[in-house]
Amino acid sequence: MDKKKLYVGNLPWSINNDSLKELFASFGDITEAIVISDKYTGRSKGFGFVTFADEAAAEKAVAEMSGKDVEGRKIVVNVARPREERPNRGGGFRRDFNKREF
Secondary structure, three states: OOOOEEEEEOOOOOOOHHHHHHHHHHHOOEEEEEEEEOOOOOOEEEEEEEEEOOHHHHHHHHHHHOOOEEOOEEOEEEEOOOOOOOOOOOOOOOOOHHHOOO
16 A cells, blocks of 8 residues: 555535645645546545655654644545545446336
8 A cells, every 4th residue: 555645535616736735745745646637527525635755754744743723624644545446337228228127
């Protein structure tokens, strides 16, 4: 597991990639800072990821930033976990819908 990548949750809606990077820049070199946004509206989903160049900086950021008040919201900072596979539920249009008997 990559301990250099952090999950940052409960972000204010005004935070963008650049301001997220600025928020964590004092802890060390950042290779990536990204706020996740809705693919249809472009609006922030309220969370993002910050990747540091080394683990020591990431650990320090978790210790000092978790629970910190940012624009009236207490942010959550943890080491990012790999995304879990979601089962395919087969949602969507069913061609055989009209053929079913009720």
